[in-house]
Amino acid sequence: MQFSVQTSSRTQMIDVTSQVRDVVAESGIRDGLVHVYSMHTTGAITINENADPAVTVDILSCINRVIPWDDHFKHMEGNSAAHIKVSLFGPSEIIPLENGRLVLGTWQGIYFCEFDGPRSRKVNVKIIQSMR
Amino acid sequence: MQFSVQTSSRTQMIDVTSQVRDVVAESGIRDGLVHVYSMHTTGAITINENADPAVTVDILSCINRVIPWDDHFKHMEGNSAAHIKVSLFGPSEIIPLENGRLVLGTWQGIYFCEFDGPRSRKVNVKIIQSMR
Amino acid sequence: MQFSVQTSSRTQMIDVTSQVRDVVAESGIRDGLVHVYSMHTTGAITINENADPAVTVDILSCINRVIPWDDHFKHMEGNSAAHIKVSLFGPSEIIPLENGRLVLGTWQGIYFCEFDGPRSRKVNVKIIQSMR
Numbered sequence: 224m225q226f227s228v229q230t231s232s233r234t235q236m237i238d239v240t241s242q243v244r245d246v247v248a249e250s251g252i253r254d255g256l257v258h259v260y261s262m263h264t265t266g267a268i269t270i271n272e273n274a275d276p277a278v279t280v281d282i283l284s285c286i287n288r289v290i291p292w293d294d295h296f297k298h299m300e301g302n303s304a305a306h307i308k309v310s311l312f313g314p315s316e317i318i319p320l321e322n323g324r325l326v327l328g329t330w331q332g333i334y335f336c337e338f339d340g341p342r343s344r345k346v347n348v349k350i351i352q353s354m355r
Numbered sequence: 356m357q358f359s360v361q362t363s364s365r366t367q368m369i370d371v372t373s374q375v376r377d378v379v380a381e382s383g384i385r386d387g388l389v390h391v392y393s394m395h396t397t398g399a400i401t402i403n404e405n406a407d408p409a410v411t412v413d414i415l416s417c418i419n420r421v422i423p424w425d426d427h428f429k430h431m432e433g434n435s436a437a438h439i440k441v442s443l444f445g446p447s448e449i450i451p452l453e454n455g456r457l458v459l460g461t462w463q464g465i466y467f468c469e470f471d472g473p474r475s476r477k478v479n480v481k482i483i484q485s486m487r
Numbered sequence: 488m489q490f491s492v493q494t495s496s497r498t499q500m501i502d503v504t505s506q507v508r509d510v511v512a513e514s515g516i517r518d519g520l521v522h523v524y525s526m527h528t529t530g531a532i533t534i535n536e537n538a539d540p541a542v543t544v545d546i547l548s549c550i551n552r553v554i555p556w557d558d559h560f561k562h563m564e565g566n567s568a569a570h571i572k573v574s575l576f577g578p579s580e581i582i583p584l585e586n587g588r589l590v591l592g593t594w595q596g597i598y599f600c601e602f603d604g605p606r607s608r609k610v611n612v613k614i615i616q617s618m619r
Contacts, residue, residue: 256390256483258520258581262592264536269442272396281428281435282442289421289553296545303545310533310546311443311575314595317390319481326479328394331446347590349583351520352618354484388522388615401574404528413560413567414574421553443575449522451613458611460526463578486616 224249224348225262230340234287236269236279239346240333243318244325246348253323255352260315262347265305265339267312273332286311305338312336320350356381356480357394362472366419368401368411371478372465375450376457378480385455387484392447394479397437397471399444405464418443437470444468452482488513488612489526494604498551500533500543503610504597507582508589510612517587519616524579526611529569529603531576537596550575569602576600584614 224246228237243259261268272278286308296303316333319326327333335346356378360369375391393400404410418440428435448465451458459465467478488510492501507523525532536542550572560567580597583590591597599610 256388256481256520258583260581260583260590262590262595264534264542264592264594270396270446271438271442275430275432277429277431278396278435278438281430282439285422285426285428285435285439290549294549296541296549298539298541298545300539303542303549306535306542307546307549310535310600313445313577313580314534315581316445317392317447317449317581319390319392319479321481326392326394326481328396328477330396331394336442345592347583349520349585349590349617351483351615353481354486354618388520388613402528402578403570403574407562407564409560409562410528410567410570413562414571417554417558417560417567417571418574445577448577449524449579449581451522451524451611453613458524458526458613460528460609462528463526483615485613486618 225345228335228344230337230342233340234283235337235340236334238273238332239335243333243348250350252350252352255320255350257318257320258349259333260347262345264309265302266344267309267314267336268316269312269334269336270316270331272330274330302339308338357477360467360476362469362474365472366415367469367472368466370405370464371467375465375480382482384482384484387452387482389450389452390481391465392479394477396441397434398476399441399446399468400448401444401466401468402448402463404462406462434471440470489609492599492608494601494606497604498547499601499604500598502537502596503599507597507612514614516614516616519584519614521582521584522613523597524611526609528573529566530608531573531578531600532580533576533598533600534580534595536594538594566603572602
């Protein structure tokens with residue numbers, strides 16, 4: 224199953240927890256592992272706090288300082304900083320599924336991380352069921 | 356299955372390989388994938404060397420230099436550096452399971468990474484069995 | 488299943504997508520999750536662009552600047568920078584498998600990342616089949 228994410232700025236973290244929950248509910252699977260996967264080399268998936276919006280602002284400003292956009296890169300397309308951030312954040316996350324619910328800690332939400340937007344993005348969700 | 360980890364300083368890497376092995380043994384599953392998952396947004400899971408303790412000292416001192424604790428962050432709780440490190444290290448790792456044993460290289464151990472301690476933490480372990 | 492990778496410089500990204508595809512084809516499994524895993528603490532797995540070779544050059548030069556090789560580390564073996572990069576890039580990636588094909592975006596390739604070469608490396612591939 225896939226869903227789309229429309230981003231609106233160059234770097235952005237978008238909470239996709241509810242979209243992942245919808246895919247899980249539709250699948251009917253109640254126990255297993257849920258793989259959430261970015262189909263892109265300049266957009267990542269991460270899990271982080273979804274309570275105070277300042278957290279994602281801080282995460283993006285910090286990573287943009289550590290990996291500046293324009294740093295004498297050779298790739299002609301000019302978006303090497305985005306590629307590097309994807310390798311650091313990673314293209315996917317796995318969340319346990321138990322009794323039909325994502326096993327997320329109190330403050331954990333699932334995010335699509337845009338590092339070269341704005342763009343239209345695709346996220347693939349695949350659920351592997353536990354055997355009983 | 357979950358187990359607890361009690362950390363004792365702000366940043367710390369604690370070897371949890373034996374706890375993961377205990378959960379695997381209890382499950383009776385001998386072949387599949389083992390998902391080790393931090394239920395927190397300021398604590399991560401990683402796999403790294405478990406021979407020379409200087410390695411984890413170096414890993415922490417380096418990441419603490421790249422991502423300083425106090426860097427004009429906006430999040431009022433003041434622990435944004437911890438949140439960023441979790442997105443970089445990642446909240447989970449997957450280890451293959453074959454013939455009842457974790458497939459770990461000679462020097463690989465599984466670590467809980469504390470980035471905003473000391474705290475009491477929970478680690479979720481879920482095993483997906485291979486079909487035969 | 489395991490395959491070997493021979494690296495030829497200290498830091499290097501080697502495209503292993505075709506080796507992973509070979510393991511998948513040999514398994515006969517057509518639907519599930521594919522876990523690609525480095526058995527080493529100084530070599531990682533990542534997914535990134537496989538079109539313009541300048542991208543991997545930029546990724547390596549950037550991470551080598553952020554994490555310099557010689558940074559007053561304590562680990563006597565002298566390769567702490569490599570250990571840190573593995574925790575940042577991560578030792579494994581998971582790719583969905585559908586209809587016998589890896590679900591990779593247009594530009595996505597699977598890479599072994601050498602951070603302390605040249606060496607001979609082992610990559611473990613494990614496939615978990617979806618139930619029907």
